[in-house]
Amino acid sequence: MNKFHEPVLLAECITGLNINKKGIYVDVTFGGGGHSREILRKISKDSKLIVFDQDQESILQNDIKDDRIIIMNKNFRYLHNCLTSIGVDKVDGIIADLGVSSHQINTSRGFSFNSRVKLDMRMNKASSLTALEVLNEYNKENLSRILKNHADFPNSQKLAEKIINYRKKSYIQYSQDLLDLFSGSFFVPKKNQFFARIFQAIRIEVNDEINSLKELLKTSLKVLNPKGRLVVISYHSIEDRIVKNFMKYGHFEPFPKKDFFGNHFRPFNLINKKPVFPNQEEQKINNRSRSAKLRIAEIKT
Numbered sequence: 001m002n003k004f005h006e007p008v009l010l011a012e013c014i015t016g017l018n019i020n021k022k023g024i025y026v027d028v029t030f031g032g033g034g035h036s037r038e039i040l041r042k043i044s045k046d047s048k049l050i051v052f053d054q055d056q057e058s059i060l061q062n063d064i065k066d067d068r069i070i071i072m073n074k075n076f077r078y079l080h081n082c083l084t085s086i087g088v089d090k091v092d093g094i095i096a097d098l099g100v101s102s103h104q105i106n107t108s109r110g111f112s113f114n115s116r117v118k119l120d121m122r123m124n125k126a127s128s129l130t131a132l133e134v135l136n137e138y139n140k141e142n143l144s145r146i147l148k149n150h151a152d153f154p155n156s157q158k159l160a161e162k163i164i165n166y167r168k169k170s171y172i173q174y175s176q177d178l179l180d181l182f183s184g185s186f187f188v189p190k191k192n193q194f195f196a197r198i199f200q201a202i203r204i205e206v207n208d209e210i211n212s213l214k215e216l217l218k219t220s221l222k223v224l225n226p227k228g229r230l231v232v233i234s235y236h237s238i239e240d241r242i243v244k245n246f247m248k249y250g251h252f253e254p255f256p257k258k259d260f261f262g263n264h265f266r267p268f269n270l271i272n273k274k275p276v277f278p279n280q281e282e283q284k285i286n287n288r289s290r291s292a293k294l295r296i297a298e299i300k301t
């Protein structure tokens with residue numbers, strides 16, 4: 001097992017990219033480099049792999065010595081500008097393995113409710129918003145918005161009120177404070193799922209994950225060559241819904257849009273109509289893979 005991060009659905013992603021040996025590929029979520037290493041094995045000595053990670057630690061700790069790799073310590077929302085800056089106009093495939101790496105979960109940035117650490121949750125340590133500001137400074141309306149939009153809590157207003165009431169007494173600082181303030185708010189056998197969703201909502205807000213994902217998807221239409229592949233692994237239903245709608249309809253609503261002539265706009269062919277899930281063996285070996293959903297689409301010619 002790779003201590004930094006075990007790649008999820010590795011073989012399925014590589015097949016999904018349908019690699020052309022001479023093509024240019026982008027791994028927008030480098031992490032521990034698991035998917036990237038496999039792509040490098042498949043491309044020729046003259047082609048390129050461009051990788052992104054907004055977390056400097058991922059880049060520094062997984063240095064791959066290979067002349068074909070170009071490393072960008074950037075948010076993938078800037079994909080288009082970054083490609084332009086290195087003179088690349090079009091690419092043949094993009095892979096995105098969304099969310100956080102095992103390494104990030106195990107660091108002391110407060111991504112996990114199982115560790116007693118200060119709440120931070122930034123993937124990019126240089127960005128300004130942390131979980132502390134979200135929890136201690138957001139008003140009730142904004143807290144309720146993130147709990148509803150980023151984690152589908154139907155009782156988001158009540159949960160937001162709990163945060164507001166708690167912080168009248170003390171500053172929210174540690175993951176343990178969240179466990180305390182929400183005690184009694186969940187059905188006990190579902191404790192882990194409840195807190196996973198609370199932490200997910202805050203993490204998505206801190207890292208502006210939904211907007212970054214939407215920008216990446218829109219950019220994919222600009223930068224992928226005809227027959228270029230978009231391969232995305234998501235780990236929760238909010239991301240998956242966005243990816244699914246975009247691959248089906250080229251935008252974020254669950255229905256097709258018509259152009260001026262009344263034709264439906266569908267920029268992609270779906271390679272798999274239903275998402276691909278890790279098999280039982282992978283789920284057993286790699287706990288993190290259990291919520292993974294892989295979708296693959298190809299730009300129409």
Ligand SMILES: C[S@@+](CC[C@H](N)C(=O)[O-])C[C@H]1O[C@@H](n2cnc3c(N)ncnc32)[C@H](O)[C@@H]1O
Nearest residue numbers: 007029031032033034035053054055075076097
């Ligand atoms: C699930 S891990 C990827 C693991 C990788 N596929 C592997 O096999 O090792 C996700 C990585 O993407 C990075 N990431 C998430 N959102 C990002 C974004 N918007 N821009 C750049 N990197 C991002 C995280 O910092 C993390 O290292």
